[in-house]
Amino acid sequence: MPELPEVEAVRRGVEERLVGKILTEVRVREPRLRRPVPLLASWVGRRLLRVERRGKYLLWRFDGGTLLVHLGMSGRIAFVAPDVPPGRHDHLDFLFAETLLRYTDPRRFGLVEPLDAAAERTLEARLGLEPWDERLTPAWARAKVQGRRRAVKEVLLAGDVVVGAGNIYACEALFLAGIPPGRPAESLDEGDWARLIAALRAVFEAAIAAGGTTLRDHRTVEGKGGEYRGRLAVYGREGEPCPRCATPVRRVTQGGRGTFFCPSCQRSG
């Protein structure tokens, strides 16, 4: 599932090639994504002003409106040559003159839809802060989780305190911060939050620089795999030695998802 670094890699790639260009055609071959893709004919002729990212959402700012794009579980967006025939999971094409941007999504959990101001406020109200937001302080995060008896990893995945982490980067950040994934979030003190916020920023920054992590579906818009996979410390490494202390990495199931951690480096208290 694309997490913040993978979405950011896509954002940068789309912005680099398409800002200032005019959308000349949209082809919708399969509108049945997580929600039906509406008619997009009225978007033809609009100029793309910039591409923003909020959490794992992309906001394509055109003159006169915003398109919301979410990659869901398995979505990807890539530039392809205009004469490449679409495959079975290539549901949408966006043409900007000679440049073809193709949306592919085998599981169809993604979203492509207009985002008006009211819908943007609703989205914003649901999302936590960006990892680099100055308002994300240890004291703020600590206050935000009081009274909620969720494990810290669940809080990261929920994205309502800080956005961007899915299973991979939640595991990696908790490892870097030395915090057990199952620890109740409300038990973290400000020092723990300071380490966790710093760890999230560090893993995201390193992963963005590497173009994200490719386990299966993720590609950059230029069709390359992200190169962060080889740098994962614990995720997907059950039984392998912890890179810090050589204790075998453990895997447990938490909220139905595999959680990887070092039982020695990530101890409570």
Ligand SMILES: [Zn+2]
């Ligand atoms: Zn360790």
